Amino acid sequence: MMEGQNYFRVVLSTLVVLLIFGFGRIDSDDVLAEETGTEIDFSTEIPLDIMATGVKDSIVISFRDIEHADGYELYESIDGESFTFVGEWDRSEIVLDDKGFNETYVYYVRGYMDDDGTKIYSEESRNVSATTAPEGAKSTIKTLFQTGIAPMGHTMYIWGGGWNEADDGSGPTTMQIGVAKEWRDFALDKDNTYDFQNYRYQIHDGLDCSGYLGFINYNILNTASHNEGYVTWAADTGPYLNSKGLGTYTEEQLHNSYTPGDVMYNEAHVYLVIGRASDNSILMMHASPDGVKLSGTPTPSGESSEAARLASEYTAKYFPEYYEKDDVYLMSYSFLNSYKKFQYDSALVADPDGYKQMSAEEILEDLFSER
Secondary structure, eight states, X not given: OHHHHHHHHHHHHHHHHIIXXXXXXXXXXXXXXXXXXXXXXXXXXXXXXXXXXXXXXXXXXXXXXXXXXXXXEEEEESSSSSOEEEEEESSSEEEEOOOOXXXXXXXXXXXXXXXXXXXXXXXEOOOEEEEOOOTTOSEEHHHHHHHHHTTTTSOBBOTTTTBOTTSSSBOGGGSXXXXXXXXXXXXXXXXXXXXXXXXXXXXXXXXXXXXXHHHHHHXXXXXXXXXXXXXXXXXXXXXXXXXXXXXXXXXXXXXXXXXXXXXXXXXXXXXXEEEEOTTSOEEEEEEETTEEEEEEOOOTTSOOOXXXXXXXXHHHHHOHHHHTTOOOOBOOTHHHHSOEEEEEOTTTEEOTTOGGGSOHHHHHHHHTTTO
């Protein structure tokens, strides 16, 4: 009986040796195919949802992890054309300190998989730009808007989205650097029949209006995840942000002026002013059924507006998949006459780009130029 066992061990050992050496090396795609049941071509993967944010004199870069990646390479440019290698990271959240004040950089990343010492590269991410804040400031109006754009096109409106389980403040997805992967995953199979009422309180799957503003504020003010969040009830927006030392608010609800970066709020909703269009309508970004999006108010006389046209036009061009799901870009007249106003402290959230002197259309042209 002992001889039979020894014979079996020899045969088994021989088979293992043949598998490893005699039948040829098993490459990484074969391993992935065995694990997943499908053949994976790592070279076609892309680091999605890349975002770069200037916080004081630091640049924070985040993106979606690529499954099976062993690491990521980051590249930087000053002119947007000639890129240099910055370094390698094993994570999808990168902080570059001491980048100077009011300096603009352009970045892209690519993932790699180590195949016996040889790197197999993914496709490159799209380029993203970021500008550090002027000395003494934490952020800028442009950074505020760039951060607001980051989840657009792939984040659905969820009642309670971005909140915690207790429903009294920020949840994990609004206390992290970058766009939550759950948002894109949830939005992927949604179409123009989407009804947010069917997904209430799926808090990790999307954002509501307060969750969206909390996400923006967290990312323009932090360089690491899991710090204190900024999500609160819409009605408390002004007093709450004032208590955080971020700016001032007024409870007046009729406003003669709207400035880029103004946060408008009432008991039911909150939105961020991008700017005034040529017909005096207001272009905004917010989370509102069916998702995180651009929208426009009517004109002061209650007519369909240039701001709504711009919102629809830019969404169709830059977020075509979302455009197929949502065709509402003109908001009600109440957005002009029933909202209080919060304004960021200009020393904290500065405007070196001159957005406060630009029209809504000029701001959109600048924001989307890199896309």
